[in-house]
Structure formats: C-alpha cells, structure tokens
Amino acid sequence: MLLSLMFFADVAKAQKATWIWYPGDYEVWLSNKMQNRRTERGAFFPPFWKLDSHYVLVDFHKDFTLANPETVELAVEGQYNVKLDGKALAGYPKNIHVPAGRHRLSLKVYNQAAAPAIFVKGQQLVSDTSWLVTYEDKEWIDESGKTSDVSATKYVNAGNWNFDSADKLPSAFRLPTEEHKPAKTERKEHSILVDFGKETFGYAKLIGLKGKGNVKLCYGESKEEALATATCELLDSISIDQPQKADHTMEGSRAFRYINVLFDDNVSADDVAMLYEYSPVEQRGSFRCSDEQVNKIWDVSAYTLHLNTREFFIDGIKRDRWIWSGDAYQSYLMNYYLYFDSPTVTRTLYALRGKDPVTSHINTIMDYTFYWFMGIYDYYQYTGDKSFIKQMYPRMQSLMSYCLQRRDKNGLMEGLPGDWVFIDWADKLSKKGEVSFEQLLLCRSLETMALCANIMDDKTSNDQYQKLSADLKSKIFDLYWNEDKHAFVHSIVDGKQSDNVTRYTNMFSIFFNYLNASQQQEVKKYVLLNDKIQKITTPYMRFYELEALCAMGEQSYVLKEMKDYWGGMLNLGATSFWEEYNPTKTGADHYAMYGRLFGKSLCHAWGASPIYLLGKYYLGVKPTAPGYQQYVIEPQLGGMQWMEGSVPTANGDIKVSCSTKQIKVNSDTGTGLLRFASTSKPICNEGEITAKGNGAYELTIQKQKQYTINYSAKK
Numbered sequence: 173m174l175l176s177l178m179f180f181a182d183v184a185k186a187q188k189a190t191w192i193w194y195p196g197d198y199e200v201w202l203s204n205k206m207q208n209r210r211t212e213r214g215a216f217f218p219p220f221w222k223l224d225s226h227y228v229l230v231d232f233h234k235d236f237t238l239a240n241p242e243t244v245e246l247a248v249e250g251q252y253n254v255k256l257d258g259k260a261l262a263g264y265p266k267n268i269h270v271p272a273g274r275h276r277l278s279l280k281v282y283n284q285a286a287a288p289a290i291f292v293k294g295q296q297l298v299s300d301t302s303w304l305v306t307y308e309d310k311e312w313i314d315e316s317g318k319t320s321d322v323s324a325t326k327y328v329n330a331g332n333w334n335f336d337s338a339d340k341l342p343s344a345f346r347l348p349t350e351e352h353k354p355a356k357t358e359r360k361e362h363s364i365l366v367d368f369g370k371e372t373f374g375y376a377k378l379i380g381l382k383g384k385g386n387v388k389l390c391y392g393e394s395k396e397e398a399l400a401t402a403t404c405e406l407l408d409s410i411s412i413d414q415p416q417k418a419d420h421t422m423e424g425s426r427a428f429r430y431i432n433v434l435f436d437d438n439v440s441a442d443d444v445a446m447l448y449e450y451s452p453v454e455q456r457g458s459f460r461c462s463d464e465q466v467n468k469i470w471d472v473s474a475y476t477l478h479l480n481t482r483e484f485f486i487d488g489i490k491r492d493r494w495i496w497s498g499d500a501y502q503s504y505l506m507n508y509y510l511y512f513d514s515p516t517v518t519r520t521l522y523a524l525r526g527k528d529p530v531t532s533h534i535n536t537i538m539d540y541t542f543y544w545f546m547g548i549y550d551y552y553q554y555t556g557d558k559s560f561i562k563q564m565y566p567r568m569q570s571l572m573s574y575c576l577q578r579r580d581k582n583g584l585m586e587g588l589p590g591d592w593v594f595i596d597w598a599d600k601l602s603k604k605g606e607v608s609f610e611q612l613l614l615c616r617s618l619e620t621m622a623l624c625a626n627i628m629d630d631k632t633s634n635d636q637y638q639k640l641s642a643d644l645k646s647k648i649f650d651l652y653w654n655e656d657k658h659a660f661v662h663s664i665v666d667g668k669q670s671d672n673v674t675r676y677t678n679m680f681s682i683f684f685n686y687l688n689a690s691q692q693q694e695v696k697k698y699v700l701l702n703d704k705i706q707k708i709t710t711p712y713m714r715f716y717e718l719e720a721l722c723a724m725g726e727q728s729y730v731l732k733e734m735k736d737y738w739g740g741m742l743n744l745g746a747t748s749f750w751e752e753y754n755p756t757k758t759g760a761d762h763y764a765m766y767g768r769l770f771g772k773s774l775c776h777a778w779g780a781s782p783i784y785l786l787g788k789y790y791l792g793v794k795p796t797a798p799g800y801q802q803y804v805i806e807p808q809l810g811g812m813q814w815m816e817g818s819v820p821t822a823n824g825d826i827k828v829s830c831s832t833k834q835i836k837v838n839s840d841t842g843t844g845l846l847r848f849a850s851t852s853k854p855i856c857n858e859g860e861i862t863a864k865g866n867g868a869y870e871l872t873i874q875k876q877k878q879y880t881i882n883y884s885a886k887k
Contacts, residue, residue: 189291189298191249191342194305195331195563196522197226197287198342199484203523206483207494211424213407219494221536224526226287227307232330233278234303236296241271244294247338250283252290270297286343293338301559303330328563331522333515347482349374349447357444364433365398366444370747371775373427373479373489374449376408380417380442387412387435391428393490393774396760398430403769405490412439425449427479427489427775429747451481456820457510459786462813466731466786469738473780476748477506480777481513484520488751488773497524497540498594501547502715502784503777508554509787512820517551518560525567530574537592538585541575542613549620552627555822556799561627569633572621575614576640583647584664585610595676596713597752598706605665608652608677615644616684645686652677658694674706675699676713679720696724710752711737715781722789727810730789734782741779749779786817791828792847793819800826800842805873807835807848809885824875832885837873844873850883 204225210217245267246254254261254268255278261268270277277297281288292299304327335342355369376389391406392398401407406426433444455478459470479489485503487496500520507513524534524544533541548568552561580586584606587593593603593610618641625634652660654669660681662672678699681687687695699705700721708714714737718730740755744762751773752765765772788794792806800821807830809815814831824840837846848854849867858879862870867886873879 188300188336189293190300190332191247191289191291191335191340192232192299192301192303192305192330192332193287193289193342194227194230194307195328196525196527196567197230198289198331198333199519199522200224200526201226201287202345202483202519203495206486209424210491210493212405212491214409221534222526222532228284228288229280229282229307230288231278231280231306231308232290232299232303233276233305233327234292234297234299235274235276237274238270238272238296240296241269242294242296243267243269244277244292244297245338246279247291248279248281249286249289249341249343250281252279252281254279270294289342291335291338299330301329301332304328305330329559331563333519345483347449348452349449351377352446352448354444354446362435362437364441364444365395366431366433367395368429368431368446370475371427371429371479371489372446372448373425373775375425375447376422376428376431376433377445377447378420378422378433378441379445381412381420381439382414382417382441383436383439384413384415385436385439386410387433387439387441389422390432390434391426392430392432392770393428394760394763394770395430397763397770398428398432400769401432401434404432405768405770417442421447449482450478451483451516453478453481453511453513453516455510456512456825457783457787457818459783459791459815459817461790461815463731463735465735465739465742466782466812468742469734469782470786472742472747472749473506473738473782474510476775477503477510477777477780477783479748479775480780481507481511481516484523485516485777487778488776490773490775491771492773495520495523497534497543497547498537498712499777500524501543502712502781504547504550506777506780506783508550508784509819510783512554512822514551514555514557514822517547521547521551521564525564525571528567528570530571533591534571535592536590537594538587538610539594539613541571542610542617545572545617545620546613549616549623552623552798553795554799556801557822558627561624565624565628565630568621568624572617572637575617580606582606583644585614596708597710598708598713601674601706602663602670602672605663605670606651607663608648608660609662609674609680611644611648611652612677612680612684612686615641615648615686618644648686658698673699675708675717679717682720683716683723692724696721696726701729709754711749711776711779711781715778715784718781718785719789722785722808725808727790727808730785731810731812734785738779738782746774748775750774751776751779787819790815791817791819791830793826793828795821795842796845797842799823803842803844805837805844805846833882835881835883836879837881838878839873839875841875843875846871846873846879846881848881848883849886851886852884854881854883856881 204223207219257275279290306327308326354366356367358365387410389408390398390401390404392404397404408422480486484495485500486493487499504517534544586606595609618637622634622637654661657673659673660677661669662674663670678695682692708717721730741753763770763772790808795803816829819826821841826839829836847870854861854869859871
C-alpha cells in the first residue's frame with residue numbers, strides 16, 4: 173500500500189509535460205548542427221575536434237499509478253513502438269487509454285537524423301525528467317508477460333529543455349528573429365553599403381531584388397572590412413533570375429555591423445535589412461554607478477555576452493561560432509551575474525563533454541578539459557542543482573580517468589601528441605615541459621571531483637580524489653614555488669625549474685585560495701604589479717588577472733585598469749568587446765590577427781568580463797553555500813561615489829545600493845552576511861550590526877527584508 177501511494181504521489185506532483193530525451197543527446201545533436209555553420213569567405217569550415225553523435229535507439233519508460241483511467245497523448249520524434257505493462261500496441265498510436273492502477277509505459281524510439289525524443293501528456297501522466305531512459309536493450313519479458321527486473325540496464329533520468337507542447341518539435345528549434353533596418357545607407361551605381369550602427373548578428377535581407385545576374389555580400393565588423401572585398405572574412409554570393417521585385421533572405425546567419433552589397437549590371441535592389449537573431453534569455457542583473465564610462469563598459473559587456481549567448485555559449489559571432497570550453501567557462505560566470513540562465517550553462521556543459529569513450533581533451537586542449545570540471549564546480553555553487561551533478565557524474569569520472577592516465581612518471585600533466593596546451597594567446601609563451609598552470613587546474617578539477625563524489629555519496633571516490641588533490645597541491649608548492657622569485661615559476665623542463673615567471677599560475681592561485689596571506693602579497697608585488705613580468709593583452713586572461721587583484725582588495729587599481737583597457741576599446745568606437753586589444757596598435761591594425769587583415773573577432777564573449785567583476789567584487793555578492801542558501805555581500809566602491817545593482821539567483825534577486833554614506837540591501841533568497849568597513853559607528857534600524865574590530869562590521873541579511881545602513885566609507 174505504501175509503495176502504491178508513493179507511485180501515486182509521483183504522478184500527482186508531475187511536472188508540466190515536456191519533450192524528453194537521453195540526457196545530453198539533444199545537446200550534442202544541436203551543438204553539431206550549430207558548430208558546422210561556420211564559413212570563411214563562403215567555404216565550409218568544420219570544427220577542429222572529434223564530434224560525437226546521439227544514441228539512435230533509446231528506450232523510455234515510466235512506472236506510475238493512476239487514481240482514475242485516462243487517455244494519454246503521444247508525440248514522438250522517430251519510429252517507435254509502445255508497450256503498456258509489457259504488451260506491445262499495434263502501429264504508431266497517437267493516443268492510448270490507460271486504466272486506473274499501477275502500470276509501466278514504455279516507448280522505444282529510433283531516429284538517425286535527430287535525437288530520439290517523446291512527448292506524453294495526460295491529466296495525471298506526463299513526460300518529464302522523472303522518466304527513465306537507456307540506450308541499451310536489456311528489457312526481458314518473463315513467462316507471465318510482465319516486465320522482469322531491469323536493474324542491470326543503465327537507466328538514467330531523462331533530459332529536457334523547454335519544449336512544452338506536442339507540436340514544438342525539438343528538431344525544429346531555431347532562435348527567434350526580428351527585422352532591423354540599417355542606421356545608414358550609402359548607394360552607388362552597383363553597390364549598397366549599409367551600417368546597422370553597432371555590431372549585430374543575423375540574416376541579411378535584400379528588399380525589392382530583381383534582375384538576372386550575381387550579387388555578392390561582403391560583411392564587416394568594421395567599415396574597412398566590408399569594403400575589403402578580397403580579404404573580408406565573411407561573404408555570400410548568390411545568382412538570381414527574377415524579372416519581378418521580390419525579397420530575398422540569405423540562408424546563413426552572419427556577424428557584422430556593415431554589409432557591402434555588390435550587384436551585376438542587370439541586378440538591383442531597393443534596400444537592405446536584416447533579421448536579427450537572438451537568444452530570448454532574460455537580463456536580470458543590473459549595474460549603475462557614478463562613473464558614466466564604467467556604466468558604458470557594463471552596458472557594452474552585457475550586449476557582447478548577449479550576442480555570444482546563442483543555443484550555447486560560443487566564443488565569438490564572426491569567426492569560430494564554436495563552443496570552446498575556456499571561453500564558455502567565463503561565460504558561465506558572467507551569466508550568473510547577468511541572466512542566471514541555468515539551461516544555457518547545462519546545455520553547453522553537455523555539448524562540450526560529448527560521449528564516452530574519451531579519446532582526446534575537450535577541444536583537444538588540456539586546460540580546456542580542466543575548465544570543464546571547474547564549470548561544474550561553479551555551477552553547483554551558484555545553483556545548488558544536485559540533479560545535474562548526478563546526471564554528469566559518470567561522465568566526469570571517465571573524463572578524469574582519461575586525464576589521470578596521461579600523467580607522466582612524476583604524476584604531472586605534460587602535453588602528449590595530440591594535446592594542445594593553450595593557456596593564452598601570447599608571444600614567446602613556452603608550453604614545453606610540465607607547465608605549472610596545468611597542474612594547478614588539474615588540482616582544482618580533482619577538488620571538483622571530490623565535491624561531486626560527496627554529493628553522490630561515493631565515499632571511496634571522495635577519499636581518493638581528496639588525496640589526489642591534496643598530494644598534487646603539495647607537489648605544486650614543492651616543485652614550482654621559488655622563494656627568491658616570490659612566485660610560482662612557469663614550468664619544469666628536464667627536472668629543473670624554469671627561470672621564467674608568468675602571471676597565470678600565480679593569479680589563479682590567489683582566487684583558488686591556495687596561498688597564505690604573506691604569499692598573496694608577494695605575488696601581488698612581484699608578479700601582478702610588476703611591469704617586468706610579461707603583460708597580458710587578451711581580455712581572456714585579463715579576466716583572471718583583475719579577479720585576483722579584486723580578491724586582494726585592489727578595486728581602485730582594477731577600476732582604473734578597466735577604464736583604460738575596456739574604455740580604450742570604446743574610445744576606438746567599439747560597440748562590442750574584442751578578442752584582443754593592444755593599445756599600441758593604430759588604425760586598421762587593430763582588426764588584424766592570425767596573420768589575416770581582419771582575422772580578429774570584434775565581438776568575443778571573453779571580452780564581457782566586467783559583468784562578473786562588477787557584480788562579484790564591487791557589488792560584492794557571491795554564494796558561500798550552494799544555491800545562495802548562504803552568501804556574502806562585501807560592497808567595494810573602488811573610488812566611485814555610488815553604485816547600485818541587482819544580482820540574480822535561482823530564487824530571486826539580491827539588490828545592493830552603496831554610496832560613501834549609506835548601504836541598502838534586500839534579498840529574495842537565503843541568508844546573507846553583509847561585510848563593510850566604516851570610520852564611524854554604523855546605524856541600522858532593521859538589524860543588529862556586529863563590530864569585528866579595526867573598523868570592520870557585519871550584519872546578517874534575512875530574505876524579504878529591506879536594510880538601510882548609515883555609515884562612513886573609508887577613503
């Protein structure tokens with residue numbers, strides 16, 4: 173009786189009906205479709221790495237109890253059979269009648285072209301993530317006709333997204349579009365040059381096109397690129413034969429600000445427009461302050477991230493349009509302070525991981541494999557979502573096993589044939605030997621494995637991963653820390669420390685909290701604030717360099733750097749932030765990269781890092797327990813007179829307003845701890861402030877309550 177009630181409760185609490193599939197399969201299928209859209213000057217340009225595929229035959233089943241009989245609607249992507257209590261139903265039924273009582277409904281679906289998926293909708297029974305799925309075929313029927321024990325089969329909970337009606341087919345998904353007109357148009361006898369006013373993404377649309385001949389479209393993130401018909405990165409060519417005017421929308425989506433449309437003699441068009449393609453994520457985070465340039469930096473950062481938030485988090489909209497793990501890792505962090513859109517994070521993590529067996533590093537890059545693990549660590553800290561961890565844990569184990577098997581005789585990671593040790597785009601950056609940065613990222617990845625093993629109640633693995641991470645951390649200090657240089661050296665080659673000190677390992681070790689207070693100050697002085705150490709010129713690694721400085725309370729310094737670096741791009745007319753910025757370059761040289769005149773991406777996700785820095789280290793909001801059950805707010809003005817903003821969480825927003833005289837806080841979630849410094853005794857009528865000594869104070873923040881603190885900020 174108790175078991176029956178448990179089954180009934182499961183159905184009674186059923187979610188809204190949604191399309192379901194084998195977890196990760198739809199994400200892999202969709203990422204393959206998206207990443208193979210890249211072109212360069214009209215030529216197909218596929219990804220550099222192995223692409224996995226979905227399972228083509230998947231079994232879905234659900235055990236349930238109905239209080240009343242009902243008719244259940246079925247929709248399926250693929251060929252399928254249906255069994256109710258082990259008995260097959262004829263044909264391809266669209267509706268089935270299910271009597272009251274306890275039952276098992278099973279569907280086996282074959283689909284080579286797209287991920288097998290099902291949609292089930294009744295009054296009580298619906299398809300949701302409580303359904304179990306497997307790609308194996310071990311369902312046996314005993315002599316009584318009942319389904320036997322299938323515990324040996326690898327059943328897992330189904331995956332889903334937001335496809336919540338039978339006619340909303342997952343395989344038909346496309347991002348929404350809206351028509352935009354250009355901000356400026358320049359017409360010549362055989363060409364139209366249009367300027368949409370800012371970086372954008374979508375499908376070019378030729379309005380009132382007529383004639384017989386050829387049309388060429390040269391796209392440009394800059395005007396120079398659009399006019400450089402022989403060297404622009406993106407172009408389309410079409411041939412038409414239409415005596416009457418008609419509109420024509422290009423098949424492929426492109427990144428551009430300018431489009432230079434060139435016509436043959438007998439071809440003309442009335443105008444050029446575009447269908448702007450976008451991800452319908454909701455912008456929940458906000459930031460405003462007394463410095464208008466910083467406000468502009470935040471706005472352009474938000475626009476940059478939005479353009480690169482597509483079906484997945486991609487690197488840049490012009491060139492690659494691929495899912496690179498290092499780029500995506502930064503997008504996850506920025507997302508937590510702008511959208512808090514968990515589905516885009518989990519889709520991207522699924523797509524990057526792919527399937528077993530593991531035969532190479534993610535994107536073939538050693539450090540990008542480790543960023544994948546770190547992305548899961550942060551995802552859990554921000555969301556508290558254990559269900560995703562449970563789905564991913566077996567894939568985490570097999571990927572970590574692959575990494576550990578590739579260690580050398582010293583137990584360290586060193587690039588092997590087929591491995592790309594990336595770290596950063598930087599001149600004269602050695603990748604030879606056992607690079608300290610890779611060991612540091614592996615150590616953090618092992619800590620992630622221990623955390624997830626604990627969530628899974630896998631004590632044996634938890635103990636193993638904890639020991640591995642502790643031993644590796646000790647080895648990193650023993651082998652790479654140089655007392656004379658007050659820092660970690662870059663690498664060990666042939667058993668000896670290199671003389672070279674770079675910023676990477678040193679700055680990561682700060683916000684990983686691997687250094688004691690004294691070591692942090694040494695690194696800050698001798699590495700991060702030392703102009704003799706090779707400078708970083710990519711927003712990619714500036715992200716981490718500035719985070720490390722913020723973690724040590726250098727918000728005033730970082731604000732100036734932010735204004736110089738990102739403000740420098742704005743001063744050059746940037747409407748989105750770039751893949752790389754070197755202030756010593758001039759003119760069109762800013763657009764060159766990879767030996768190509770316009771090879772640089774002028775809209776790159778990793779350029780949007782001020783969103784994260786301003787949310788976490790100026791508004792000062794970060795979780796201290798999974799899912800913001802507990803969190804801290806440590807506002808730092810960094811030289812600004814005032815700032816205000818909102819940080820999204822899974823259960824509402826945390827809002828902070830701070831000036832030199834007053835702090836206001838209210839939160840929709842968890843229990844917070846406000847930490848701040850004041851030169852006078854602060855006053856708060858809504859809570860009790862605790863003095864911690866040396867002008868430091870704390871106040872507990874309860875949800876759904878407004879707090880106003882009057883204080884005097886330290887100058």
